[in-house]
Amino acid sequence: MPDLPELAAAFTAALHDAGIAVGPDRTRSFARALTLLAPSTTRELRHCALATLVSDPEQIELFDGVFREVFGGAADRGAQRGQPGDPPRSLPNTVPGRVPGTRTDTAGGRGRDADAQPRTAPVPLAASPLDRLAGRDFADLSAEELARLSEVMRTLVLRTPTRPSRRRRTAHHGARIDLRRTLSAGRRTGGYPLRLRRFAPRARPRDLIVLCDISGSMEPYARALLQLLYCAARATHAEVFTFATRLTRLTPVLRRGGPDDALARAGRAAPDWSGGTRIADCLAEFNERFGRRGMAHGAVVALVSDGWDTGPPADLATHMARLSRVAYRVVWVNPRTASPRYRPLVAGMAAALPYCDAVVSAHNLAALDDFAAALYARRCHR
Template structure:
């Protein structure tokens, strides 16, 4: 795949010279589509370009002519419509130096038509800045780099499995008879229930509860995790807590905060930031104050911690067992598990492991896919 900025600039310049109005806004949309979709064939690239650069069907003929000139000949129209034809070609690893109507500066400063000479201009295979940041460990990112990821991180959707609701909806092939609706329908037929009204239960997403460790051992990941917690508060039926030496409910503070103020509000609300770790005591407080009141019943619980605990492992196992009896699913997020040398030898992690449905790392933006998948997966039998 060529360098995306060079690809977007060269191709849109060629379209502009061919008489297709392509402004900076369309060029920016095209570059963003390339970053998000990462097309690997000419067919995929053509679809990206058509969706972002062409606004009139009459421009398609000129568009295809320029596209074929830039990328080595027109793609087969049958293949573009999903019909049998020649397979779509892979994207060239270099862009042709000859672009219709494009002026390139020579070494002596004079401008000439690019069509006067055909040459191959090798371009570096450069990843976008977002791609480079996505695979780096959160602990290695600076505050500015985390801020660059925040906009993309807020597009994450934290989905949980659905559960039956007390509400219901009408369905022609429902499994249960709706007596009230059946009687209402029978009025049209003289009181005879010739047609049965049926319904099925509605479903709703399960509640999401996130408990995040903000102790000293988790401090390198705390900033990124708080950005993730800000995303969680945007999900329906989500509750966010932090813990170190005490449990703090952050949901009201994060929901009222702007993205840039979320970290500051969280720091003011949690006085035990970068302190010691008492996972067992904080879990006991959560079970006593919130779990027994029904918050954790049937919910998906995500615990973000490296497992370092100053308490007794037996106490942690007791409170984890209590939580597992009411929660639908427990997902433990431990950034340390990203290392291939990691072993669950920490006493706290070893005590909690039998009660976890999934253990993921979420140590980078790319690894968050594994976390979101674990949240939405069905419950496994422990």
């Protein structure tokens, strides 16, 4: 008789092979549900698995097919309903009242198979709101879902690679000798430095710069991406800009007050909201006013745009090349790339691609993991 971990691992592995994304967290939740609820029928077992392993209603049919193969046709929902007087069907190869591998208390004769009573507990039939929200496109979210998304995004941490700073730290295998500490320690041994003291530069996170397109073509994603800008502005060494027909620095606005007030002020501070798009002109302004002053030197720069530009593509390529020469890493965030039919046919996007280290979609909550990973990755050699 298989034990509980083997049951959970085998079933979740079968789901994963069938195309349902089942990670270690959901496997652990499934095993915990089996331990707490101790389902005695295949219907109860299906409810446990459905509540912990499935996050999209479209996956239920595929889930039932895998469940039917593993547990011998017990996943037929029509047959599970039965008649009011019908006895419930037991799990295959199990004793009623027990899940394979669960322990029973034999002290004092309690917990025997004949006396075991199945536990009853309400089983949720749908995934949590957060799981359902993870796969939804930002452009399709309602106002209530956007409010829930804001709460989740406040816990998002955007990290960048480290860079050596001018500050030093003691290191046993440092590349340079700390002459002052070496001579100071030598006074304890008659003036002879018996041990060389070394130091290495301290590491600090690289600056993060986010330039977000708020033109009309990006309006379906603007509400969610503005919350992403708030998260970026709260990060250490971060600068946030928006652009459509002009460049607007929003860092001071987003760093003051609570998230709701900050987002409202940010919307009022950008006068070109849902306007036209002049990516090349705004990027040229950023390079001239901020990039040359050192803001972009060695920084990770994220450009959030679909690539629609009213200017000549050659101008955008020129300013992107200039930016890539001073920035440590350039990440382009284009929600349109989430579609499998997407092709970089827009002239602006095609002109910018050769100067990007990574292109990600960030079109939903699950895709933000790729965005965070792209920011934290090391520079690739072009």
